[in-house]
Amino acid sequence: MTDMTGWSVERLHEDHAQALRVTSVLYDSETEHQRLRVIENPTFGRVLTLDGVVQVTERDNFIYHEMMTHVPLFAHGAAKRVLIVGGGDGGMAREALRHPLERxxxxxxxxxxxxxxxxxxPAISDGAFDDPRLDLVIADGAAFMRETEGGYDVIIVDSTDPVGPGEVLFTDHFYGLAKRALAPGGILVTQNGVPFMQPEELRGTMRAFSALFGDTTCYLATVPTYAGGPMAFGWGTDGLARETSPSDLAARVAASGLDFGYYSAAVHSAAFALPGYVARLLA
Structure with missing residues (x-):
């Protein structure tokens, strides 16, 4: 929502709010599923909100998108097919398609x-929607997962918070379908909110993952527009991707020739070092 003083106020958490100053409103429309708004802010540039909750900004989206894509892709080391559930702004596809993927x-x-x-x-997708390797499917992610033949090396669940259309993407049933859709050694990563503010979101995913995968944990990244501390990304696999040595990881990153604003081999390894309050949620 936007109050009378020109601030967009987000009330995702019942006892905490954050606000962004609005210099202009570029888009405001109600779709079948949610209210979409694009505002401009002096620090973060263009900002997308869904039902009043900040989803992505021009200035800091690189952190979120780099960490959700490059951590599993470089850890895997040989991914060819990637599935993104959600991610309609195109940022996740943008980062994934920087790798030599087939589809x-x-x-x-x-x-x-x-x-x-x-x-x-347009700066967020940066041409990703025009890449011939991208197959865009407009469908419910849970329904698609039930029907897909699978064979994905990496699945990225770039969901909204577990309310409204995104709620089904946090269920045990959905995670089970996602595991079935993975190729041998495949990796599932999920958006799990800010654990300091949303502990049950991460705890629920980790409980489901621990029943499905041989290797389950989460890793962290700090995204300025998501208030309350670092954001958590769930990690589940039956493979050995997380055992990739730091030297092999660094070699893969160097060989890619890619340049990043946040991700690096060192950040990759450090992201799995969890503070006590997060580690306890996994237990």
């Missing part, structure tokens, strides 16, 4: 998010 399938429930992201947030 990236992106399943987004709301065509309106894709359409207006192309028009109002």
């Amino acid at each position: 990236v399938t992106m399943v987004e429930i709301d065509a309106g998010v894709v359409d207006f992201s192309k028009e109002y947030l």
Whole structure:
């Protein structure tokens, strides 16, 4: 929502709010699934909100998108097929397609998010929607997962918070379907919110993952527009990707020739070092 003083106030948490000053409103529309708004802020540039909650900004989206894509892709080391559930702004596809992948399938429930992201947030997708390796599917992610033949090396669940359309993507049933859709040695990563503010979100995912995968944990990244501390990304695999040595990881990153704003081999390894309050949620 936006109050009378020109601030966009997010009340995702019942006893905590954050606000961004609005210099202009570029888009404001109600779709079948949610209210989409694009505002401008002096620090973060263009900001996308869904039902009043900040989803992505021009200035800091690189942190979130780099860490959700490059951590599993470099850890895997030989991924060819990637599935992104959500991610309608195109940022996750943008980062994934920097790798020599054969195919990236992106399943987004709301065509309106894709359409207006192309028009109002083109810098976030940066041409990803025009890449011939991208297969864009407008469908419910849970329904798609039930019907897919699978064989994905990496699955990235770039969901909203577990309310509204995104709620089904946090269920044990959905995670079970996602595991079935992985190729041998495949990796599932999930957006799990800010554990200091949303501990049950991470705890629930980790409980489900521990029943499904041989290797389960989470890793962290600090994204300025997501208030309350570092954000957690769930990690589940039956493979040995997390045992990739720091030297092998560094060699893979160097060989890629890619340049990053946040990710590096050192940050990759450090992201799995969890503070006590987060580690206890996994226990």
